[in-house]
Amino acid sequence: xxxxxxxxxxxxxxxxxxxxxEAFMQALRDLGVDDVEIDQNQIYVTMRQHDVGTAIRKFxxxxxxxxxxxxxxxxxxxxxxxxxxxxxPGAKEVLDLATSMxxxxxxxxxxxxxxxxxxxxxxxxxxxxxxxxxxxxxxxKPQPDSINWLIKTNNVDRKKAxxxxxxxxxxxxxxxxxxxxxxFDPDGTIVDSGNPEIRVTEINELVPWLTNK
Numbered sequence: 001x002x003x004x005x006x007x008x009x010x011x012x013x014x015x016x017x018x019x020x021x022e023a024f025m026q027a028l029r030d031l032g033v034d035d036v037e038i039d040q041n042q043i044y045v046t047m048r049q050h051d052v053g054t055a056i057r058k059f060x061x062x063x064x065x066x067x068x069x070x071x072x073x074x075x076x077x078x079x080x081x082x083x084x085x086x087x088x089p090g091a092k093e094v095l096d097l098a099t100s101m102x103x104x105x106x107x108x109x110x111x112x113x114x115x116x117x118x119x120x121x122x123x124x125x126x127x128x129x130x131x132x133x134x135x136x137x138x139x140x141k142p143q144p145d146s147i148n149w150l151i152k153t154n155n156v157d158r159k160k161a162x163x164x165x166x167x168x169x170x171x172x173x174x175x176x177x178x179x180x181x182x183x184f185d186p187d188g189t190i191v192d193s194g195n196p197e198i199r200v201t202e203i204n205e206l207v208p209w210l211t212n213k
Contacts, residue, residue: 002180002213003103004156005094006147008165009115012184012203013107013124016085017044023077024055030073031065048167048189051140079114087122088186090204095127097207103160104129106150108173110140130154141165142172151177164206168194182206 010016021044028038046055056074060067098105105128109115112134119125130150132138138146151158163174164182171194174181183196184203193199198209 001101001103002160002162002210003098003101004106004161005098005103006106006108006150006161006163006174006179008141008163008167008170009107009109009111010082011048011166012164012170013087013091014082014085014118015088016082017047019081019085020047020052020078023081024052024059024074026077027070027073028059028063028065031063031069033063033065037063045189049191051167051169082114083118085118087124088184088203090202090207092122092124092127093204094206094210095124097210099127101210104154104156106154106156107131107133108141108146108150108163110134142169142176144173144177147173147177147179151179162197164203166190168192171196 007013010020021040024043025038025040029035043055043059046058056067056071060070095105107115107128115133116125116131119128130153132146132150138149147163150156151161158179161179162182163170163179164184165171166184168190171181171183175194180197183190183193183199185199186201198206200206
């Protein structure tokens with residue numbers, strides 16, 4: 001039985017990418033990039049297939065703008081804009097399933113405690129037994145340090161655990177920690193999946209899979 005669920009936040013529990021792309025575009029505008037030069041889809045694809053840091057490096061070089069300024073502006077806008085993001089449909093159902101199966105949910109995010117605030121806003125915080133946020137300064141995924149720490153701290157059986165995320169690096173982080181992985185890819189953006197144990201386009205597709213494990 002797999003009932004120990006390790007969750008990514010952005011793009012997995014919460015549909016934050018539209019807000020993240022919006023924030024990134026506003027930061028570019030502030031630095032003098034014209035709207036007609038901004039490729040919204042390319043920003044999104046870069047964030048999903050890689051990460052925000054890659055997007056910052058790529059587009060600061062492409063537009064010839066200061067990387068540090070873009071990073072700072074993006075963070076400022078993103079922190080404000082993602083406050084209106086909503087949980088993905090089906091997320092609560094899977095969180096509830098884990099606890100109903102005598103399991104637990106754990107959060108791994110590169111965000112700070114804002115992630116907890118948003119979970120609380122939608123009555124999801126109490127589903128989680130433990131958290132890793134940016135405040136703890138673990139190496140970023142796909143390094144498995146944060147997962148391994150949660151596993152050790154909470155006496156998790158790796159055979160009962162799965163990492164759930166929307167990017168290849170989430171899949172790799174799970175595998176690097178010797179646990180199963182699920183790729184949540186709602187729009188088919190991820191070409192190189194990293195060979196997850198299960199790939200879904202809707203989070204609640206995990207319900208029958210977990211129930212039968």
